[in-house]
Amino acid sequence: MKPLSAIFKHTAWITALVLVLTACSGNSGSGGTNTGSKPDSGQSPAATQAAAQGGDLSFALATSPDTLDPARSGLAVAIRVYRALFDNLVVQLPDSSIKPWLATEWTISDDGLDYTFKLRQDVKFHDGTPFNADAVKFSFERILDPATKSGNALALLTPLESVDVIDDYTVKLHLSKPSRAFLTNLSSASLSIVSPAAVAKYGDQFGQNPVGTGPFIFVKWDQNQQIVLKRNPDYKWAPETIENKGAPYLDTLTFKIVTEEATRIGSVQSGQVLAAETVPPQNVLALKNDSKTQLIQVNTSGLPYTLFINEKKEPWNDLKARQALQYGIDVATIVKTLYLGTYDQAWSALAPGMTGYDASLENALKPDPAKAGQLLDELGWVKGADGIREKDGKQLTLNYVDGSPNREKRNDIAVMIQQQLKAIGIKVNVNITKDTTTVVYTNGDYDIYGNSQVNVDPNALYQFYHTPAQGARPTIANYSNPETDALLEQAAVEKDDAKRADLYKQIQQKISADAVIIPIYVFPYTVAAAKSVQGLKFDLTGYPWFNDTSIQK
C-alpha cells in the first residue's frame, strides 16, 4: 500500500496549513485596537519612546489604485496614497472642527459665497515649484474643467464657481450658492493641491507621476506590484493632527499591491510586509492574539452601509410596508453572524462620530416579526398556501439588487434577509449583478439596493434624501418629504454649529420614522501591522497618515 505515503505527505501539509491558519501563539499579546470612538488615533504605545529614524515601511494594499491624480480618482485605495503625497488647504480634527494646513487663515463673506484664504509662504512642491495662490487656482479649476473627467473631486468641490488670485498668497473662492459643507470638503484628500508645473509637464500622465507638497515624494510605480515613495526632507508644514512637525521618520514608504487575502494577511504574520490593510473578520481575532502583530481598526465617517427601499415600487410606497421590513429584518443577527463581532451595527443614516450623529437612534428599533406580520395584514397581504403573502392574486415579492464582486459579504446579507423575510411571508428575489449602474440607476429595477459612502460632512445626506430637482437624477430610495427637504436645505447653510447639529439629528429621526432605509453596518478600516510599527494614524475617513509613523528597531 504505497499510496499511503502520498496520503501521509498531504496530511502533513494539511496539518501545517491548519497550524498556520490558527496562528497558534501561546502568549497572547495585547494588540492595540481602537474601535470607532476616537477615529483619529493610532495605537498608543505603552511607553512613549522617541520615534526611531529611518527604515522602510511596506504597506500592503488590497487593490491597485487606478491613478494617483486626486482630481481623477475617487477610489478609496488611491485616496490612501494621496495623504502621503499631497496636502490640503485645511484639515479636519476628530471633533469635526476645521483647522489650518496649507491655508493659515480664512474669512467667509456674510452671504456665505466668498471664501478668502491666506496661504503659507514657506511651502514648495516636490519638483521645486513654489506653492502659492496660482497653484490653488490651478488645482481647483482643473477639477472644474470637464476635460479632466473628474468625478468625486468635482462633487466635493461643488458649488465652487470661480477662483480669483488676490495676491501671491491670497486666494478667493467664489461659490454659486452658500454651502456649509464646502469648507469641510476642502479637507478631503480628493481636493489636494497639485503642482501646476508637473501637470503641465506630464499632462494626462500626471496620475502616473504625481507631484504634491506632501510628506513623501513619489519615486516609482511598478504596475500592480508596488508604489514607492521617499521621505520629503523639506517637509515642515504638517497640520495640527500630526505630532511630528518636521519631515517623516521613515526613509521610504512602499505600498505593495496584494489582492489575494491569504497572501496579504499571511505576509504580515511572516514579516514579509510590516502592515496590510483590509483584514477579513475571520482573521481579526488571530491577529489580535498574535504576539508579533497589532490590529488597528477605525470606523470610517460618512454614510454606513445602508439598504434603501425604493418608494417608487408597490407596495413599498406605503409606510406600513416599509415598517414591516424594518421589523422583519434582524440586522443585529446579520452583523453578528457575518462579521463575528468585528463590525459595528449601524442605526442611523449617518455614521457615528459625525457632526450631528443621533446616538438616541441606537437600539431604538427591535426586530418584531409579529408586528411586521400585523402591518402586512393591515395592508391586505395575507399568507397563502405556500406561506407567501398574497393580495388580489399577486404574491408579495421583493426584488433585492446587489453588486458583484461580493464586497464585505454584502451578497451574504442579501441571502440572510431572503431567509428572514420568508418567515414573515415575503418572497425575496436576490439579483446579484456586476452592472448595478444600468439595473439601479438607469432602469430603476429594484425594491432594495444597498450603498455606503465615505464622506467628511453630514451634508452627504442631501444627495440621498433630498427630493431631486426637476430633471435631475433620482435618488436610490426615491424618498420625497417636504419637511426633510426643508431641514436638509437649512442644515446645508446653517451658520450656528449647535443648531446645525440639531437639524441633522432631526433629519435622521425623520428618515428613521419614515422607514426610508435599513442601516446595516458601519464600515471599519482595519490594518494589521507588526508590533514594531509605531504611530500609524488615521484621519476621520479612515485614511492613513504616515507622518508620525516609525519602525522601532
Next chain:
Amino acid sequence: MIKAIAVKLFTSLLVVAGSLLLVFTILYLLPGDPVDSILDPTQATPEMIANLRAQLGTDQPYYVQLFHYFGHMARGDFGESLLTSEPVLPKILDNFPATLSLTLTSAAVSVVVGVLLGVLSAIHRNKPIDIIARIVGLFGISMPTFWSGILLLLVFSIHWGWFPAMGSDGWRTLVLPSITLGLIGAGFIVRMVRNSMLEVINESFIVTLRSKGLTERAVMYRHALRNALIPAVTLMGTLVGEMLAGTVVIETVFARQGIGRIISDALMAKDFPVVQGVIFFTAIIYVAVNLIVDLSYSFIDPRVRRSA
C-alpha cells in the same frame, strides 16, 4: 516548405484578427461600461455620464467602435487606457517580461516533471514510482491553481519562509508560482508520455532493438523515448496557452506584475483598449508557439518532412 510556412503565417494572422473581433464583440455585449469605473454613480449627474461616454466614444454603435478600433490597430496605434490615459503598448511591454519568465519557467517545470515521471512510470509500471506519477498527474489536472497556489504559499512562504510570498524580482519569487502553474502542465504531460511510452514499448521495432543486443537503457532512452515524445510536443502549443491563461490567477495570488493582472483588472473595469492590447499580444504568442511546434515536427518526425 516555404509555401507551407507562408500558408501557416496567413492562417495565423486570421486567428489573431478573429480573436480580436471575438473579444471586442464580447466586451461590447457585456453589461456595464468604463464610465462606471471612472465615475461614482451616486455622485455623477446623468449629464456627466453622457459627456464622458461621448468623450470615450462608448456611446457609438457597435460597427463604428469596431471600425475605429481596427483602424487604429492597423496603424499600430493601440490606444490609451480609458481609465488612466496611459498608452497601452508601453504598459504591456513593461509588464510582459514578468509574465514571459513565469510562463517559460512554468512550462519548464511541466516538461521536466512531466517527462521524467511519465517515462519512469511507464518503465516501472505498477511500481511505487508509477503510483506517485499517477497521483501527481491527477492532482495537477484537477487542483484549481488558486487553491494549490495558496496552499504552497502558506506552507513554504508564510510558515517556513523559504520563498517570498509576493513580488516578481529575482528567481526566488518565481519558485512557488511556477511550481503551482507547472503542476497543471505536468499533470497532462505525465499521462501523455506514460501512455505513448507504453504503446511504443510494445511495438515490434523495440523488440527488434532488444534482440540486436542493445542495453535496456539505450533501448528505452534513446529509441523508445524519442518516439514517445512526438505526441508530447504536440501538447506544447496547448500547454503554453494554458500557462498564459493560468498567469491571470497566479499573478493575483502571488501579487506579481504581469499582463495576466493587467487583463483581469481591465476586464473588471471594461477598459477596452487595454483588454484588446493584451489579447493581441497573447494571441500573437500563442500563434507563434504553435507555428514553431508545427515546424519542429519535421525535425523530429521524418514522415512529416516528406509529406510537407
